[in-house]
């Protein structure tokens with residue numbers, strides 16, 4: 537019989553519920569692999585007969601405890617991810633059989649060394665630039681090495697056939713998510729971006745046997761049929777920069793409550809990343825490596841394709857202004873923010889605002905004032 541965390545009784549109802557849902561899945565023999573990044577090739581996890589679960593910390597919970605091991609100046613996403621694992625508050629980490637991770641930013645890759653004391657962590661060596669000589673070759677080898685890790689950990693065999701099935705399945709999931717995001721291309725968007733992203737993010741936490749693709753497709757259909765009476769004239773915003781899950785309520789929800797529409801994200805969660813499919817007719821390991829190496833993250837150098845994508849998304853989603861979120865301690869996105877600002881303000885002549893923040897609520901008043909002023913600026917433009 538599986539054990540529950542020592543502090544289980546102190547959890548709120550929602551947390552207890554997710555624990556118990558996963559507990560039941562584990563009791564039925566489901567294997568779970570935790571992930572922290574869009575570079576994780578989830579196809580190999582599915583081909584190993586396991587399910588992947590996104591483990592990034594999304595709130596202040598666990599940060600104080602994490603700071604006993606990690607520097608206070610580290611990005612809140614890293615501290616929250618580690619803290620939730622350390623304090624056994626995250627059901628998904630608690631029930632994960634292992635972790636598949638990558639060498640992305642310095643803080644994350646060093647944190648994994650400590651996390652390895654809590655659970656088996658395999659760190660894939662991500663090339664630092666996709667144009668480097670042998671980048672694709674070495675990343676393909678890393679995908680194979682990660683597959684071996686899973687085979688040993690879970691005592692399974694990853695065959696080419698299983699890999700192919702996993703590629704086809706994950707391509708279908710991605711296509712469904714892109715279609716879902718594209719609802720916001722309608723002007724006015726029939727549904728709030730906050731709601732769209734809530735459905736898209738739920739795909740990261742799918743442990744049951746019902747069909748995830750049909751679930752997303754149903755939501756897309758329902759959203760398209762909605763009639764929104766207050767939609768006209770609301771400025772349309774693209775959010776870029778660091779992952780925004782930990783600041784969704786403070787920034788995105790508030791932005792929409794104040795009168796703008798969040799129509800698109802140029803980040804890991806948005807259509808920019810989901811649109812890359814895997815070639816279903818090539819050698820699977822190389823095809824997987826090729827797809828993941830296309831991701832435009834600021835940990836890559838150079839990362840010029842990110843800016844090409846921002847420009848394309850601004851056009852496709854008829855964007856009126858760009859907000860860049862930079863989490864405290866995230867140097868790679870903070871440096872790239874200078875280029876984003878120049879492109880948006882000077883080349884495209886659109887309003888741009890950068891918000892430096894963390895997962896606390898201490899700056900929510902200040903952020904609200906700045907969001908209000910930004911909406912006025914977009915409306916006047």
Ligand code: BJ8
Nearest residue numbers: 573574611640641778804833866
């Ligand atoms: S592919 S964005 S998920 S690395 S915000 S922890 S970069 S200091 S999350 Fe990311 Fe993968 Fe890139 Fe996406 Fe470091 Fe920056 Fe923190 Fe970050």
